[in-house]
Amino acid sequence: YDDQKKLGFAIVGLGKFAQEQMMPAFKDCKYARITALVSGSPDKAKKLAAEYGVDAKNIYNYRNFDSIKDNPAVDVVYIVLPVGLHAEYTIRAAKAGKHVLCEKPMANTEKDCQQMIDACQKAGKKLMIAYRAQYEPFNLEAIARIRKGELGKVMQITADHGRIVDPTGDQADTWRVQKKLAGGGSLMDLGIYSLNAARYLTGEEPVEVTALEMSDQADPRFKEVEDRIHFTLRFPSGILATCTSSYSTEGVKRYRVFGQKAWLDLDPATDYYEHKMVIGDKDGQQQPKIKEGNQFAAELDHMAECVLQNKTPKTPGEEGLKDIRLIMAIYEAARTGKKVKV
Numbered sequence: 378y379d380d381q382k383k384l385g386f387a388i389v390g391l392g393k394f395a396q397e398q399m400m401p402a403f404k405d406c407k408y409a410r411i412t413a414l415v416s417g418s419p420d421k422a423k424k425l426a427a428e429y430g431v432d433a434k435n436i437y438n439y440r441n442f443d444s445i446k447d448n449p450a451v452d453v454v455y456i457v458l459p460v461g462l463h464a465e466y467t468i469r470a471a472k473a474g475k476h477v478l479c480e481k482p483m484a485n486t487e488k489d490c491q492q493m494i495d496a497c498q499k500a501g502k503k504l505m506i507a508y509r510a511q512y513e514p515f516n517l518e519a520i521a522r523i524r525k526g527e528l529g530k531v532m533q534i535t536a537d538h539g540r541i542v543d544p545t546g547d548q549a550d551t552w553r554v555q556k557k558l559a560g561g562g563s564l565m566d567l568g569i570y571s572l573n574a575a576r577y578l579t580g581e582e583p584v585e586v587t588a589l590e591m592s593d594q595a596d597p598r599f600k601e602v603e604d605r606i607h608f609t610l611r612f613p614s615g616i617l618a619t620c621t622s623s624y625s626t627e628g629v630k631r632y633r634v635f636g637q638k639a640w641l642d643l644d645p646a647t648d649y650y651e652h653k654m655v656i657g658d659k660d661g662q663q664q665p666k667i668k669e670g671n672q673f674a675a676e677l678d679h680m681a682e683c684v685l686q687n688k689t690p691k692t693p694g695e696e697g698l699k700d701i702r703l704i705m706a707i708y709e710a711a712r713t714g715k716k717v718k719v
């Protein structure tokens with residue numbers, strides 16, 4: 378595919394995830410390339426522009442960002458900022474006439490999500506939320522096997538996501554413990570993988586949630602955001618999902634789907650590069666051969682293809698809003714100790 382025909386992406390926020398995972402993934406993209414950078418740090422932006430062959434005149438900061446509307450080299454704005462800034466920059470990008478790819482979780486509140494959807498719709502631009510797991514081969518294979526009935530009727534799911542958040546050791550964790558910038562704690566950042574997986578694995582929308590939360594009040598990390606949260610989802614067909622998220626236990630990103638005939642385990646399920654599937658039943662276990670693929674490049678190419686072919690993204694703004702609405706219901710259930718209907 379001709380490099381000049383690829384869609385131009387502006388990367389907004391040159392932090393850890395942008396630099397370590399997403400920017401390098403463009404080399405594997407068929408339809409997407411980096412054409413602009415938006416950053417509060419001019420030196421970092423200049424250095425990365427040189428590294429990625431981005432024209433220095435296509436470097437923006439947060440003040441002059443709106444002038445990106447005059448830059449035909451930019452088709453899509455990719456927002457990799459702290460969550461609390463997603464809404465503002467999505468709306469500004471839409472007003473500048475650009476399509477938007479926005480990182481998960483979509484925004485701090487349902488109202489912000491709705492305003493993002495409305496702004497992109499009004500501008501006639503695509504809005505996609507970067508749910509990378511929905512573009513990742515092992516997860517897609519899990520969904521396909523469940524839909525084919527390989528596990529029999531699905532009855533329950535467990536999903537766990539956690540890691541140790543450490544603002545003293547990692548810049549990227551500074552905003553994660555601030556309510557205004559993160560929207561919440563482990564549930565917003567990691568529990569959303571458990572929640573989103575429960576939804577894409579069942580293909581259903583939960584109707585009821587319960588939750589318990591536990592955060593050490595003496596731990597300075599948890600003054601504003603929660604540490605651990607356990608939540609249960611009941612789906613219309615009767616499937617139950619039990620999910621956990623944590624900011625105080627080391628690396629877990631797994632789920633298990635229990636059917637009447639067999640179970641399917643993905644552990645890790647939502648890693649960047651490594652996945653392992655095991656399927657088991659009363660006769661034993663097997664590990665299907667599935668090839669790892671670049672989920673980041675697949676996600677970026679999907680966004681580009683949706684723009685090129687005028688298609689609605691598989692994970693549009695509405696998908697992001699569904700999770701935020703459920704996350705708010707989970708917080709309410711944890712706060713009140715009552716089950717919440719959604």
Ligand code: NDP
Binds near residue numbers: 390480
């Ligand atoms: P970082 O803190 O490393 O990056 C955020 C960047 O945003 C900063 O480097 C900075 O870039 C810019 N920024 C602008 N204003 C602020 C501010 N007030 N405070 C802090 N940074 C600011 O975070 P991550 O890279 O870990 O996360 C960025 C986004 O990506 C989040 O939405 C997060 O949820 C998402 N993410 C998604 C993952 C996934 O697997 N899909 C994994 C990790 C993160 P600059 O200096 O260039 O202005």
